[in-house]
Structures are given as C-alpha cells and as structure tokens.
C-alpha cells in the first residue's frame with residue numbers, strides 16, 4: 232500500500248506486467264486512476280523527429296521545416312507523455328504552485344531513459360530565467376534530473392532577467408530571440424561528446440533549437456533531446 | 462499601520478511582507494512554519510507531517526522542507542514564519558435581533574434550534590445529525606443571531622465549495638445588516654475583517670483562535686484521512702473558549718461512536734421535513750454490468766426500460782468516468798430514442814446538463830458521484846450500478862439514496878442498488894437509513 236503522490240489516494244498499484252518482469256516491486260508513485268490519465272507516447276504512432284502524435288511515424292511538417300533550416304542536422308527529440316489536460320495540471324502544480332515533490336512522480340521514467348543513453352553523455356538541462364528561478368527557488372528540469380540521480384551540467388544559462396514561454400502563442404514563441412548563452416566555464420566540455428538536452432515540455436521546438444544554435448558549433452559528437460511532455 | 466485585518470488570522474510572513482513592512486508587524490507574534498514531531502516535520506498551518514528527508518531547493522538558497530498538503534493556499538517553507546496579531550475582537554453587544562428570517566420551523570427543527578442556541582451560549586460542541594432533506598440551514602439561524610448579538614465572531618464552513626456558495630446567499634438574506642466575508646479557493650476577493658465569515662474548511666487554515674462559534678456543514682463530505690486535516694483546521698480556528706457545531710447527514714463511524722458514548726452532545730433529526738420516511742434502497746444482486754458483453758439481458762437494463770416506459774425520471778450513478786465511458790456507447794445504442802445525458806466532475810457542460818435535467822427535458826441523467834449531494838431534483842428515482850465499487854463510501858451511498866423522495870409531491874421515490882457482493886459500505890448505508898426511519902417512527906415524526 233502506498234499513497235498516490237498526485238491525488239493522495241491510498242492504493243496498491245504495484246503489480247504491472249512490466250514490474251513483474253523486472254522484479255520491481257516498488258509501489259507506483261501514482262494510483263491506478265491517475266496513472267491512466269497519463270497518455271504514454273511510446274505506444275502510439277508519433278513523429279520520429281519530435282514525438283508528436285500523428286497517424287504515421289514519418290517526420291511531421293514542423294520537423295521537415297526545421298530540417299530545411301538546419302541542413303546536415305536531423306534532430307531527434309523524444310518525449311514520454313502527451314501534454315494533455317492532466318499533464319498541464321501536473322506542470323501547473325510543479326512549476327507555478329512550486330510543488331517540488333512532483334519531480335518524484337517521474338523518477339522511474341527519467342532513470343530508464345538515461346540508463347539507455349549511457350554514462351558518457353553530457354546532459355544539459357534547459358535553464359529558466361533568473362526571475363522564475365528566484366520566485367520558485369528551483370529549475371524544474373534540473374530537479375527532475377536530480378531526484379532521478381542523473382548527473383547533469385548546467386552548460387546553458389538564461390541571459391534574461393525575466394520572461395517565460397508559457398503564455399505566449401505559437402507565433403510569438405517561434406519568433407522569440409535567442410534567450411541562452413553558454414557558460415564559458417563549461418563550454419569546452421561539449422567538444423566530441425554526445426549531448427542530451429533536457430526540458431520539461433516540448434511545444435514548438437523553438438527552445439530546443441535555440442539551444443542547438445549554441446551547442447552545434449561547439450562540435451559535439453552527437454546531439455538529441457528529451458522532455459517529459461510533448 | 463492598521464492591523465485590523467490580521468485579527469484572528471495566521472498568515473505567512475513571506476506573504477505579509479508584500480503588503481506590510483517588518484516594522485508594521487512589530488506587534489505581532491511569530492512562530493516557525495514547521496516544528497519537529499515524532500522524527501518528522503509538522504506543518505504548523507495545516508498539521509500535516511513531512512519526512513525530514515523531503516527537502517528541496519528553496520528560495521532562501523538552501524534546501525528546505527515545504528508542506529505539500531496545504532500548498533494550494535501558498536507554499537509553507539520551513540524557513541518561513543507564521544504570523545498572528547493577538548488582539549481582541551472589535552464587535553460589541555447589540556440588543557437588537559439581527560435575524561430577519563421570517564419562516565417557521567418544524568417540531569424537530571425547533572428542538573434542534575434550541576439545543577444549538579444552548580450549546581453556543583455554554584461554549585460546548587454539538588453534532589447535528591439530520592437526514593438528507595431535513596432542512597438544516599434554517600435551524601442554525603437562531604443560534605447565529607444570538608451569537609452575533611452577543612458580539613461573538615461566527616464562521617459557517619464546509620469542506621465543499623458548492624455548499625458554501627449555496628449557503629452564502631441564504632445566510633446573507635437572513636442577516637442583511639451584517640457584513641459577511643465569503644472565502645473559498647476560487648476567485649480570491651480581498652479579505653476584510655467581518656463578524657460573520659462563510660468559508661471552505663480549507664480557508665480555516667488561515668485563521669487562528671478567531672471564532673467564538675464555528676459551524677461546519679457536511680463534515681462527512683470527505684473520506685476520513687482528509688478529515689484529520691479538517692479537525693486540525695477547525696480546532697486551530699476557534700478560540701480557547703468556543704462552540705463548534707458539526708452538521709452532517711451521515712456521520713463517520715468515529716463520530717457515531719462519540720455520539721453513542723456521549724462524548725459529544727447530539728441533536729438527531731431522523732425525519733424529512735415532509736414527514737415521509739427515507740427511501741430504503743432495494744438491493745438487486747447482479748454481476749456487474751460493465752463486464753457483460755450484452756447488457757440488454759441485464760436486470761438493470763430491464764428496469765431502465767420499464768422506468769422509461771412509465772416516463773419516470775431517474776438518476777443513474779456509475780462509479781468512475783472510465784466505466785461511464787465504457788458503457789455509454791452501448792446505452793446510446795440501446796436507448797437511442799430516449800433523451801439522456803451523462804455528467805462527471807470535469808464536464809464543462811455539467812451545469813447546463815443538470816439544469817436541463819431539472820427542467821424535465823431529460824428522461825434520465827447518468828452521473829459519477831459528483832451529484833451525490835447538494836443537487837436536488839424533484840420526483841426522481843435513483844439507480845446505482847456497481848454499488849459494491851470501492852468509490853462508494855457508506856456516507857456517499859446514504860447521500861445518493863437521499864436524492865430520491867425529496868419533495869412532498871413524490872416522497873416515495875425509489876432507490877435501487879445493483880451489486881454482486883455486499884460491501885461494508887453498502888450494508889452500512891442500508892442499516893443507517895433503516896435506523897433513521899425507525900427513530901423517526903418512534904419519535905412520532907412520520908406521517
């Protein structure tokens with residue numbers, strides 16, 4: 232028996248087939264009802280470039296247009312769950328209400344992803360503005376990684392005092408200028424290394440491609456990205 | 462700086478500093494936001510415990526414990542302080558009666574009303590156990606009125622927002638000369654210091670030693686483990702010498718035991734205002750309909766068809782949204798010529814659908830437990846599918862059954878529970894309803 236970290240219900244949601252196969256008898260962080268509301272992208276047809284839900288696995292029009300801009304780099308972004316109504320409630324509670332423990336909901340998924348990525352990769356979280364950082368006291372992406380025991384490097388820093396992507400419409404997001412710069416102390420780490428960029432949500436891809444603009448010239452051996460939601 | 466608005470409040474220092482300066486608050490009392498208890502950290506605002514290891518990066522630059530349980534009221538961090546302003550209330554005695562309500566009370570209401578007045582006068586606690594449809598609000602008026610006239614500060618609270626929103630206009634209409642604050646999570650209006658407060662029990666956490674009288678309606682609205690927080694909140698919000706009145710249609714076992722043992726005084730109202738007994742659920746044993754490949758042969762479907770043919774309106778309760786979704790297509794196919802709708806908590810058209818049911822435009826309404834209380838329809842029957850499902854607590858089933866037979870025009874509304882196995886909740890619910898009917902009969906309150 233354990234308590235659902237989202238709704239507080241006492242539950243015994245342990246024995247999924249997956250858990251049995253892997254001898255994981257840790258109780259789930261979510262109760263059955265809440266777990267069901269998360270829409271996994273793994274078992275659906277999604278764009279191979281950005282995990283968007285569609286009826287085939289080919290690159291979606293957005294990815295094709297990014298590819299045109301970034302000749303020579305075909306970017307692969309992987310996301311775990313659809314950014315549905317439930318996901319937006321979770322993110323709201325996590326980032327804006329400041330409920331840090333939400334990070335613990337996804338430890339299993341994050342661990343699993345980075346176990347496959349391997350030890351050598353340089354893991355770079357997307358930074359938040361200084362204003363968001365000081366009112367919240369944390370960067371949600373760093374916290375997600377930290378509670379999952381994933382070592383990361385804060386290579387990117389946010390140049391801006393304030394401003395955030397949520398609340399902007401698609402056009403405003405796509406037109407937003409480069410918000411990041413590379414922390415000179417860490418810049419040299421990138422060369423020749425496989426890099427994984429991490430964010431909480433992937434919406435238009437603008438944020439990730441801004442980060443790419445800075446990191447690609449530093450010649451990593453490969454680069455991909457990961458987010459919890461898409 | 463005027464600190465009147467802080468009388469009886471307990472707020473976070475970090476929040477107050479957006480409105481007041483440190484020196485404004487120099488006359489206040491401060492305490493840490495957490496204290497350690499039983500090798501855990503207890504939040505001083507809501508009383509919940511956090512593990513000492515649950516620390517996270519904090520605005521102070523360190524890692525701090527914070528409280529997840531009351532976070533919707535603003536984040537309580539271990540490095541923050543709770544602030545109270547200990548000053549006496551500013552309300553004086555008034556010889557004129559505040560109550561402008563003109564209605565009359567039934568015999569059993571009159572008796573309960575007098576008992577409430579007495580409890581308030583003597584600063585004792587009381588449970589008012591009144592069956593669904595007994596008319597609870599009216600019998601509070603006298604007690605509230607006398608408390609206000611004595612210069613006491615009064616709060617009427619409920620765990621449910623919709624109950625607060627429904628109570629507020631009725632109470633305001635009864636006491637038109639008293640300024641009332643209505644506090645609930647939704648649209649946060651500016652707080653002002655008033656003698657009469659209507660609030661969700663969650664909002665009580667922002668008070669400390671504030672009220673002489675606290676009336677809590679529908680204390681049974683949440684399962685027990687959430688009620689622990691409710692008791693903490695209510696104990697914190699009242700003054701050392703005060704009276705708390707608990708209103709419920711279905712007290713939990715803990716409270717029932719207290720009543721039986723005489724640990725708390727109780728007023729029991731076993732009869733509805735119209736004097737007809739509560740409908741006792743009829744139990745039909747059937748394998749749960751959601752696992753049937755063909756529902757048309759089920760007893761439940763046959764009953765629904767029969768009700769439709771007699772044009773009897775009814776509510777159909779289904780345990781979860783998921784089960785509702787799973788059965789809707791079959792019902793739509795099967796009852797294609799009948800007008801009905803389905804509602805659940807997140808339904809954006811919930812209000813409209815309930816309204817159209819109330820107007821009689823729908824033959825029936827399929828619902829999850831959200832309509833278990835509060836909402837009343839005239840002349841309806843009630844059917845509960847899978848009444849042995851975990852979501853149904855004893856009190857939820859009593860409340861659901863209480864939807865039927867509310868009006869004097871159709872007091873014999875029928876309630877049917879479909880279940881495969883008896884559960885503690887379903888058994889308890891039927892027993893509770895029978896017991897109230899017996900009591901009402903014994904007291905001669907039934908027609």
Ligand SMILES: [Zn+2]
Pocket residue numbers: 235236237238239240261262263264265266
């Ligand atoms: Zn849950």
Ligand SMILES: [Zn+2]
Pocket residue numbers: 278279280281282283290291292293294
């Ligand atoms: Zn794509």
Ligand SMILES: [Zn+2]
Pocket residue numbers: 504505506507508509528529530531532537
């Ligand atoms: Zn708390």
Ligand SMILES: [Zn+2]
Pocket residue numbers: 519520521522523524525538539540541
């Ligand atoms: Zn702190």
